[in-house]
Amino acid sequence: MGVAAQRWRDRQAARGIPEEILRSAPADPWTHSAADFAPPAEPADTPSRAAARALAERAAAWSCAGASVLDVGCGGGDAAFAAALPDPSPVARVVGVDRQADMLAVFTAAARERGIPHGTVQGSWPDIAGEAGRHDVVVCHHVLHNVVELPPFLAPLHAAARGGAGGVVIEMLPEHPMAWLDPLWARFHDLHRPPSATADDAVAVLREELGIEPEVRHWERDRRLPHDAEWVARRLCLPASRITEVDAALGDVPPRRTDVVTLVWSP
Ligand SMILES: C[S@@+](CC[C@H](N)C(=O)[O-])C[C@H]1O[C@@H](n2cnc3c(N)ncnc32)[C@H](O)[C@@H]1O
Known part of the structure; x- marks a missing residue:
């Protein structure tokens, strides 16, 4: 394993929650609520959407057929539907992959509402990469x-994009989405975390392991996930009785960052 992949692994592994804290957690601190990931009726106009749409348009023109879009870790499918809409759409079909069945239910309902031909594969990437197949655009x-x-994880993502005119679009935050809570882990659990893995670290892994130099776009978005005291207490493995304390402590930490990074490449 190269140095970039090792750095990513070390930094991500350091995000783990110690067993004794997890054991006393009143609720699973990791699982996302599917309701938070319902795609908006009107997709946000972002650099990720523009990139996926441009790749889909190129692929559709190249093949003289509609493009297929694979959405890995799709949640409710925001990324795929943003590329597919509005009509006239270059996208003929979207396939959502997620390990949570409730996310795929939101994805399927959203595809039906929008009248978009769709499929789903439940399971963990890369285990189900073969079942998901190859597509023009992978988001x-x-x-x-x-x-x-x-x-x-990245090698099958790259391989899932058919050669031709499509490509891959990754969207991520510059650092771990929960890194803003690090001061609260120190305060409530005396757990001191090292620096988060960054988007630059991911780019270094792409370069080192796959020889890919993605186009990198930095941009700003509105806050999306809830970040009230109740939500934060659950992430911190704290019981409801400490929500008031968490609420007060939130006043002392800088708000979540709103900058986003989009990585784009073609096979
Ligand atoms: C933060 S949500 C993002 C959802 C969606 N892509 C979006 O941007 O709105 C992460 C999603 O990825 C899924 N997920 C995480 N790791 C996964 C893996 N290895 N294979 C499949 N799904 C995964 C989770 O279940 C969750 O639905």
């Missing part, structure tokens, strides 16, 4: 920071 938004071993 993967806000998933990399869930991954410890990045090369075996």
Whole structure:
């Protein structure tokens, strides 16, 4: 394993929650609520959407057929549907992959509402990469920071993009999405975390392991996930009885960052 992949692994592994804290957690601190990931009726106009749409348009023109889009870690499918809409769409079909069945239910309902031909594969990437197949455009938004071993995740993502005119679009935050809570882990659990893996670290892994030099776009977005005291207490493995304390402590930490990074490449 190269130095970049090792750095990513070390930094991600350091995000783990010690067993004794997890054991006393009143609720699972990791699982995302599917309701938070319902795609908006009107997709946000972002550099990631523009990149995926441009790749889909190129692929559709190249093949004289509609493009297929694979959304890895799709949640409710925001990334795929943003590329597919509005009509006239270059996208003929979207396939969502997620390990959470409730996310795929949101994805399927959203595809039906929008009248977009679709499929789903439930399971963990890269285990189900073969089942997901190859597509013109592969999108993967806000998933990399869930991954410890990045090369075996990225290589099949790259391979899932058919040669031709399509490509891959990754969207991620510059650092771990929960890094803003590090001061609160220190305060409530005396747990001191090292620096987060960064988007630059992911780019270094792409370069080192796959020889890929993606186009990198930095931009700003509105806050999306809830970050009230109740939500934060759950992430911190704290019981409801400490929500008031968490609320007060939140006043002392800088708010979540709103900058986002988009990585784009073609096979
Ligand atoms: C933060 S959410 C992002 C959802 C969506 N891509 C978006 O941007 O709105 C991460 C999603 O990735 C899924 N996920 C994380 N790791 C995964 C893996 N290795 N394989 C499949 N799904 C994964 C989670 O279940 C969750 O639905």
